[in-house]
Each structure stands twice: as C-alpha cells, then as structure tokens.
Amino acid sequence: MTDIVDAESLSPKRAQAHALPGATHQTSVYVYEAPVRLWHWINAAAILVLALTGFFIGRPLPTMPGEASANFLMGYIRFTHFTAGYILAIGFLFRFYWSFVGNFHAKQLFRLPLNDPEWRKEVLFELRWYLFLEKRPKKYVGHNPLAQVAMFIFMTLGLTFMIVTGFALYAEGSQRGSWQDMLFGWVIPLVGQSYDVHTLHRLGMWFILTFIIIHIYVAIREDIMSRQSIVSTMISGDRTFKDDDPD
Numbered sequence: 001m002t003d004i005v006d007a008e009s010l011s012p013k014r015a016q017a018h019a020l021p022g023a024t025h026q027t028s029v030y031v032y033e034a035p036v037r038l039w040h041w042i043n044a045a046a047i048l049v050l051a052l053t054g055f056f057i058g059r060p061l062p063t064m065p066g067e068a069s070a071n072f073l074m075g076y077i078r079f080t081h082f083t084a085g086y087i088l089a090i091g092f093l094f095r096f097y098w099s100f101v102g103n104f105h106a107k108q109l110f111r112l113p114l115n116d117p118e119w120r121k122e123v124l125f126e127l128r129w130y131l132f133l134e135k136r137p138k139k140y141v142g143h144n145p146l147a148q149v150a151m152f153i154f155m156t157l158g159l160t161f162m163i164v165t166g167f168a169l170y171a172e173g174s175q176r177g178s179w180q181d182m183l184f185g186w187v188i189p190l191v192g193q194s195y196d197v198h199t200l201h202r203l204g205m206w207f208i209l210t211f212i213i214i215h216i217y218v219a220i221r222e223d224i225m226s227r228q229s230i231v232s233t234m235i236s237g238d239r240t241f242k243d244d245d246p247d
C-alpha cells in the first residue's frame with residue numbers, strides 16, 4: 001500500500017531540503033499543487049513561443065514573395081509574441097500570488113533561505129553531486145537547494161527582467177499615457193535608448209534559453225540518477241522515492 005504524506009505536515013526545514021526519515025519506495029508526498037504544475041507547463045509553452053517569435057523579430061526573414069500589401073508576416077509574428085508575453089506576465093503574477101496562498105513548496109521559487117547554514121552547505125553538496133564529485137545523492141521532497149538557487153536566478157529574476165524590458169518596448173507602440181507607458185516608461189530613459197533595451201531583452205532570451213537547456217538536462221539526468229521521481233512529479237504532483245534507506 002502507498003503511504004501518502006501531506007507536505008504541510010512536515011516541519012518547514014524538512015519539507016524544504018531534506019528527505020523524509022524512513023521514506024521508502026512506497027512513500028508518496030504531494031509536493032506540487034495543481035496551479036503550480038499548470039503554471040509550469042503554460043510558462044514553458046509561452047517561453048518557447050516567445051523565443052521563436054522573438055528570434056525573428058530581432059532577425060527578420062530576409063524577404064517575402066509577392067506584393068508587400070498582401071503580406072502581414074511580421075505583424076502575425078509580433079502579435080503572437082505579444083499574446084504569449086501577456087500570458088507569461090499574467091501567469092507569473094498569478095504564480096507570485098500562489099506563493100502566498102499555496103503550500104510550502106510553492107514559496108520556494110520566490111524565497112531563498114540564505115540565512116540557513118545547513119541549506120547553504122547543501123547547495124555546495126548538490127553542486128558537487130552535479131559535477132560527479134559525490135557518490136550518493138540526497139533525497140529531497142521539494143527542489144534541492146541548488147535547483148532552488150537556479151530557479152530563483154533564471155526564472156524569478158530572469159522572467160521579471162524579460163517582463164519589465166518587454167513591456168517597456170511594448171510601451172513605445174502603445175504610446176504615452178498607456179498603462180504600459182505609465183508602469184514601464186521609465187526603463188528606456190534609464191537604459192539610454194530603445195536599441196539598448198532591445199539588445200538587453202535579446203540577451204535575456206539567451207540567458208533564459210541557457211537555463212532551459214540545463215533544466216531539461218538536469219531533470220532527465222536526475223530522473224535516472226537521483227533517488228526520487230522528478231519529471232513525473234511535475235505532472236502528477238507526487239514525489240515518490242526509489243529506495244528504502246532512511247538517510
């Protein structure tokens with residue numbers, strides 16, 4: 001019989017970074033709530049669409065056949081980019097809200113326990129594990145500490161940067177007095193000129209794509225090498241463990 005454990009019943013520290021004592025291959029912990037999983041996959045799809053369309057906004061196709069007035073390709077590409085941009089931004093705001101009302105793990109993306117020395121030690125342990133310098137991985141209920149740091153830097157800070165620079169560029173089109181201009185109109189003057197914000201927004205894409213390549217590699221690698229479920233947890237929400245060792 002599978003032993004179902006409520007993540008809320010674990011002490012915060014344990015839920016955050018440590019395995020359950022006695023977690024066996026029959027233990028199942030509900031970690032990622034439905035809104036977190038839904039956001040994860042919608043966010044992934046939005047980033048894919050934004051990167052593809054953004055690439056062509058910055059490097060448009062050299063030419064289109066036929067009469068110019070019959071073509072609206074760049075219009076469609078930009079429209080798709082902006083739609084995905086709105087989905088990304090609204091999703092991110094919702095995800096931030098969920099970090100207040102969701103379970104302990106929902107908070108991990110927005111709060112790093114930097115003042116916890118044990119957690120800091122485990123960041124280094126995980127780094128060694130990923131570099132093949134540790135023989136045996138630890139079991140984690142939520143994100144492992146290194147994954148948490150990476151998510152914070154690349155997703156929390158990275159997406160905030162993309163949303164702020166994206167809406168600053170959008171404000172140029174929606175013009176003075178629009179809400180985009182009122183909220184983000186300060187960005188271009190602060191940076192200097194529109195072209196520089198374009199360049200930073202584009203650099204931000206490569207920053208995020210670098211993370212996504214590492215993220216997919218690590219998720220598949222850990223699914224195989226770690227002592228717990230990884231990919232299926234972001235589908236079902238449940239963390240399961242592969243062995244019966246307590247430590």
Ligand code: HEM
Nearest residue numbers: 050051054055057058085162163166167169170198202205
């Ligand atoms: C992960 C998220 C995003 C990625 C990867 C991304 C990617 C890109 C790229 C590569 C460009 C071309 C930059 C250049 O070389 O000039 C671009 C342009 C642009 N993006 Fe994004 N973007 C993202 C989010 C957003 C968001 C949230 C918005 C807000 C609506 C947005 C609005 C814009 C605008 C207005 C432009 C300029 C369009 C133009 O000049 O025709 N982007 N984006």
